[in-house]
Amino acid sequence: MINLTDAYGNQVNKLLSSCNLMTEDIDFSKHQVLGEFENNDLIAIAVLEVYGSFALLRSVAVTPLLKNKGVGSHIVKQAEGHAKKLNVQQLYLLTETANIFFNKLGYEQIDRSSVPKEILKTTQFAELCPQSAVCMTKKLNDE
Numbered sequence: 001m002i003n004l005t006d007a008y009g010n011q012v013n014k015l016l017s018s019c020n021l022m023t024e025d026i027d028f029s030k031h032q033v034l035g036e037f038e039n040n041d042l043i044a045i046a047v048l049e050v051y052g053s054f055a056l057l058r059s060v061a062v063t064p065l066l067k068n069k070g071v072g073s074h075i076v077k078q079a080e081g082h083a084k085k086l087n088v089q090q091l092y093l094l095t096e097t098a099n100i101f102f103n104k105l106g107y108e109q110i111d112r113s114s115v116p117k118e119i120l121k122t123t124q125f126a127e128l129c130p131q132s133a134v135c136m137t138k139k140l141n142d143e
Contacts, residue, residue: 013026046061048098057080
């Protein structure tokens with residue numbers, strides 16, 4: 001896993017688009033954009049928006065040909081490890097389609113109103129994700 005720069009922007013946008021995920025607000029200068037490669041092809045990404053001891057885990061994507069092969073779980077675990085190195089204690093996310101996947105990885109569904117204000121102010125929470133998206137969290141120190 002490597003921390004990607006804006007030089008990978010086209011590859012990141014292509015992968016996110018192939019998974020029907022938003023690309024509008026990814027900022028390589030502010031976000032931790034983590035990627036996995038296979039034969040020089042970007043096969044998985046996860047983005048962390050870090051706000052002190054909290055972070056938003058978002059834009060988790062795996063190339064469609066490798067779905068259900070453990071790549072998604074791997075990139076999420078890598079992102080969690082990276083977050084721990086940044087002293088993040090709790091991750092939050094929104095999902096419309098992957099709540100069962102994240103539940104298997106230890107994330108719990110919570111009410112959107114219980115999310116810290118730093119996370120609520122993110123573009124994902126405030127503008128891009130619909131109110132119908134499932135809100136989930138995971139404490140990183142529980143492992």
